[in-house]
Amino acid sequence: MTPFTSITSVAAALPEANIDTDKILAAQYLKTISRAGLGSKLFSSMRYDAEGAERPGFILNRDGWRGAGILIALENFGCGSSREHAPWALLDFGIRVIVAPSFADIFYNNCFNNGILPIILDRAQVDQLIVDSRELTSATLSIDLPSQTVTRANGVAWTFDIDPDRKQALLEGRDDIAAALAQDEAITRWEEESALIAPAIAGIGAV
Amino acid sequence: MNAGPRTIFQKIWDAHAVASAGGDNSLLYIDRHLVNEVTSPQAFEGLRAAGRAVRRPEKTIAVADHNVPTEHRDRPIAEQESRIQVETLERNVAEFGIPYVPLQSRAQGIVHVIGPDLGLTLPGLTIVCGDSHTSTHGAFGALAFGIGTSEVEHVLATQTLRQSPARNMLVRVEGALAPGVTAKDLILAIIGRIGTGGATGHVIEYAGAAIEALDMAGRMTVCNMSIEAGARAGLIAPDETTFRYLEGRPLVPSGEDFERAKRIWLDLQSDLGAHYDREVVIDAAQVAPMVTWGTSPEAVTTIDGRVPDAEAASAPEKQQQMRRMLDYMGLEPGTPVAGLSIDVVFIGSCTNSRIEDLRAAAAMVRGRRVADGVRALVVPGSGMVKAEAEAEGLDAVFRDAGFEWRQAGCSMCLGMNPDRLRPGERCASTSNRNFEGRQGPGGRTHLMSPAMAAAAAIAGCITDIRTF
Known part of the structure; x- marks a missing residue:
C-alpha cells in the first residue's frame, strides 16, 4: 500500500450528502481486471454530459481545482456498493484525502487499504472548509497525519481523530496481509479447535 | 471477549476473534468466502504478485453473476470486457484450486441466492464477499458483510479479516404485517425511517413478532437491504423456520450432525439483557406497500x-x-x-x-x-x-x-x-x-x-x- 504522511493541496468540495459509489464510479467501468486508469471515469455523470464533454460547472473541471488532492464532502460519503474501484478512481485522479462528517463503512475501509486518508470532522468544520474551498486564495489545505492536523489557508489548525493502528499502517504503508500471516499459529490453532466444536463449518466440498 | 449478556453479533464475533489486531481491532476468522468475477481479478493478481497461495480454497466458492447475460447462455458472452472478466475468474479459480459454479451449471446464479440454495449459508458463520449485499446471509443468523477487493485478497491469503468492533442496533418489528404488505415494504419503511446512513457503524439485529413470522425469503430481503441503511450487517436469530429451510440442502450437515448443530445454533440468540447501542421499534400494522x-x-x-x-x-x-x-x-x-x-x-x-x-x-x-x-x-x-x-x-x-x-x-x-x-x-x-x-x-x-x-x-x- 502507498504510504501517506502529509499533503498540501487545493481542496474541492462536493457539498451533497449520500454520494454513492455508483456516482463515484459507474458500473459500466467495473469491467476492468486492473486497478489502474480509472481516474478519467471518476464522477462521470457529474463531470461529463451525455456526449462526453466536460460540464463546466463541475468543480473538478474548473481551472485551479483540476489538480485537487483533497475532497470535501458531506454525510455518508461512499455509501452503496462495496466496489473498491471507487477509491481506485479517486486515487488515480490524485485524491489522497477526503474530509466529511461521516463515511459509509466499507468505503472507509477501502480508503485506508489504498493509502487514502478519510478524515471525519464536525459538520460545522466541514461547512467552513466548503466555504474556504470556493476561492482559490483560501482553498489550499495542509493535512499532516503524524500530528493529526488539518491546517487552513489562514493558518488555523484543527486536529482530527484516527484509530492509532490505522494511522500507523498508513504511515508505514503496511502490508496488512503480511501482518496477518505473522499470526499463522493463532489462525491454525483456531481452525483445529473449531473443527472439534462445530462440524458444520468444515469446508464447502464439491458442488 | 465481550463480558455479560451478549447479542448474537457479539457471540459470533467472540467465537471468531483469532487474535488482537491492534487497539480494539480483531483478526476475525472467515468461515465462508464467496467470490464473484467483478471484485476479485485484482485480488488474485495481488496474490500472484506477492507469491501467495489461497489459505483455505475449500472455504471459498466462486460464481459469475454480475456480467452474465440472462439469455443465449449457450453462446459465448458477446460483450468483450464482460467475457474477459468471466474468463479471468475461470482461470483464477483453476490456478488457485477454488470450487467454482460454472455458467452452465444448474446451480449457477446470484451469489447471494446460491449460498442459501446450496446450504453453504449456515447460522453462526462469518461470511464475506466482495459485494455489499452479502448482508443477505444474515437472515440465517450468520455474520455476513461486504468487503472491498483488498480485503478479498486478505481473506484469500489468510482466511481472516482485520475488523474494528461494530455497535449493536436492535430493530424490533411488533405486531403483524397487513395483507398485501411484504418484507420488501417493511425494509423500505425501515430505511425511510432511519435514513440511508442511519445504521452506519452498526450491525442491525431484526427481531419481534413480524420478523419471526417472515419466511426465509422475506428475512433475506430484509437483511439484504440493511446496507441501504448503512449497516455493516443485518441479522436475525435462527429458529425453527431457519432449520426447516436448511434441512436436506446439499451442503447442510445431516442426521446426528444436524441435530447437534441445531443445539449450537439455538444458543446463538441474544441473551436477555444484552445491551444495544440503539433501538428502533416499528409497528408492523402501520406499514403500507x-x-x-x-x-x-x-x-x-x-x-x-x-x-x-x-x-x-x-x-x-x-x-x-x-x-x-x-x-x-x-x-x-x-x-x-x-x-x-x-x-x-x-x-x-x-x-x-x-x-x-x-x-x-x-x-x-x-x-x-x-x-x-x-x-x-x-x-x-x-x-x-x-x-x-x-x-x-x-x-x-x-x-x-x-x-x-x-x-x-x-x-x-x-x-x-x-x-x-x-x-x-x-x-x-x-x-x-x-x-x-x-x-x-x-x-x-x-x-x-x-x-x-x-x-x-x-x-x-x-x-x-x-x-x-
Missing part, C-alpha cells in the same frame, strides 16, 4: 403517497438535493405515486428473485396481460430457483402474460450486462438501489415489492395491489 420516488432508497413513500416538495426540506442543501432527484426522475412535486406510468418492469436481483418472490409476482399476473408498451422481465436468482419455478408452471404464467423469462444473474439490478434501462425509461423494479444510472445511464428506478412490480406491469403504471 412502499415505493421509492427518488435516487436514494430513503426517498420512499407509501403507495397512497405523493412526490414530495423540495421546498419542504429543512436545509438548503437538502432542498437542492431533492430538486436534483426530482429533475433526474422527471417528477413534479405533489404527483401521486400511484398512477405513474412505467416503461419497464424488472423482477429479480439478490433482493427479490427467490421462488417465494416469483410466486407472489405470478399471483398478480395469472390470467392477465402485460400492458401495451411495457417491457417486463422475470429473472430467477439461480438455476435452482428457475427449475423450481418451471416445475410449478410459473414460467408459463409469466410468458403467457407477455413477460420475458430469463436465465439467472444480476441482470437489470446494475448496468453491467445487456439488461439495462435506456435513458429516461421509468422502471418498476424489485432490486435494491435507485441510484442515478444504477440500472443504466439515465434510467429511472422505482423500488417496490415483487407483487407491486408485477401489478405495475399489468396496469402499465404504479398501482396499489391492495385494490388491484
Whole structure:
C-alpha cells in the first residue's frame, strides 16, 4: 500500500450528502481486471454530459481545482456498493484525502487499504472548509497525519481523530496481509479447535 | 471477549476473534468466502504478485453473476470486457484450486441466492464477499458483510479479516404485517425511517413478532437491504423456520450432525439483557406497500403517497438535493405515486428473485396481460430457483402474460450486462438501489415489492395491489 504522511493541496468540495459509489464510479467501468486508469471515469455523470464533454460547472473541471488532492464532502460519503474501484478512481485522479462528517463503512475501509486518508470532522468544520474551498486564495489545505492536523489557508489548525493502528499502517504503508500471516499459529490453532466444536463449518466440498 | 449478556453479533464475533489486531481491532476468522468475477481479478493478481497461495480454497466458492447475460447462455458472452472478466475468474479459480459454479451449471446464479440454495449459508458463520449485499446471509443468523477487493485478497491469503468492533442496533418489528404488505415494504419503511446512513457503524439485529413470522425469503430481503441503511450487517436469530429451510440442502450437515448443530445454533440468540447501542421499534400494522420516488432508497413513500416538495426540506442543501432527484426522475412535486406510468418492469436481483418472490409476482399476473408498451422481465436468482419455478408452471404464467423469462444473474439490478434501462425509461423494479444510472445511464428506478412490480406491469403504471 502507498504510504501517506502529509499533503498540501487545493481542496474541492462536493457539498451533497449520500454520494454513492455508483456516482463515484459507474458500473459500466467495473469491467476492468486492473486497478489502474480509472481516474478519467471518476464522477462521470457529474463531470461529463451525455456526449462526453466536460460540464463546466463541475468543480473538478474548473481551472485551479483540476489538480485537487483533497475532497470535501458531506454525510455518508461512499455509501452503496462495496466496489473498491471507487477509491481506485479517486486515487488515480490524485485524491489522497477526503474530509466529511461521516463515511459509509466499507468505503472507509477501502480508503485506508489504498493509502487514502478519510478524515471525519464536525459538520460545522466541514461547512467552513466548503466555504474556504470556493476561492482559490483560501482553498489550499495542509493535512499532516503524524500530528493529526488539518491546517487552513489562514493558518488555523484543527486536529482530527484516527484509530492509532490505522494511522500507523498508513504511515508505514503496511502490508496488512503480511501482518496477518505473522499470526499463522493463532489462525491454525483456531481452525483445529473449531473443527472439534462445530462440524458444520468444515469446508464447502464439491458442488 | 465481550463480558455479560451478549447479542448474537457479539457471540459470533467472540467465537471468531483469532487474535488482537491492534487497539480494539480483531483478526476475525472467515468461515465462508464467496467470490464473484467483478471484485476479485485484482485480488488474485495481488496474490500472484506477492507469491501467495489461497489459505483455505475449500472455504471459498466462486460464481459469475454480475456480467452474465440472462439469455443465449449457450453462446459465448458477446460483450468483450464482460467475457474477459468471466474468463479471468475461470482461470483464477483453476490456478488457485477454488470450487467454482460454472455458467452452465444448474446451480449457477446470484451469489447471494446460491449460498442459501446450496446450504453453504449456515447460522453462526462469518461470511464475506466482495459485494455489499452479502448482508443477505444474515437472515440465517450468520455474520455476513461486504468487503472491498483488498480485503478479498486478505481473506484469500489468510482466511481472516482485520475488523474494528461494530455497535449493536436492535430493530424490533411488533405486531403483524397487513395483507398485501411484504418484507420488501417493511425494509423500505425501515430505511425511510432511519435514513440511508442511519445504521452506519452498526450491525442491525431484526427481531419481534413480524420478523419471526417472515419466511426465509422475506428475512433475506430484509437483511439484504440493511446496507441501504448503512449497516455493516443485518441479522436475525435462527429458529425453527431457519432449520426447516436448511434441512436436506446439499451442503447442510445431516442426521446426528444436524441435530447437534441445531443445539449450537439455538444458543446463538441474544441473551436477555444484552445491551444495544440503539433501538428502533416499528409497528408492523402501520406499514403500507412502499415505493421509492427518488435516487436514494430513503426517498420512499407509501403507495397512497405523493412526490414530495423540495421546498419542504429543512436545509438548503437538502432542498437542492431533492430538486436534483426530482429533475433526474422527471417528477413534479405533489404527483401521486400511484398512477405513474412505467416503461419497464424488472423482477429479480439478490433482493427479490427467490421462488417465494416469483410466486407472489405470478399471483398478480395469472390470467392477465402485460400492458401495451411495457417491457417486463422475470429473472430467477439461480438455476435452482428457475427449475423450481418451471416445475410449478410459473414460467408459463409469466410468458403467457407477455413477460420475458430469463436465465439467472444480476441482470437489470446494475448496468453491467445487456439488461439495462435506456435513458429516461421509468422502471418498476424489485432490486435494491435507485441510484442515478444504477440500472443504466439515465434510467429511472422505482423500488417496490415483487407483487407491486408485477401489478405495475399489468396496469402499465404504479398501482396499489391492495385494490388491484
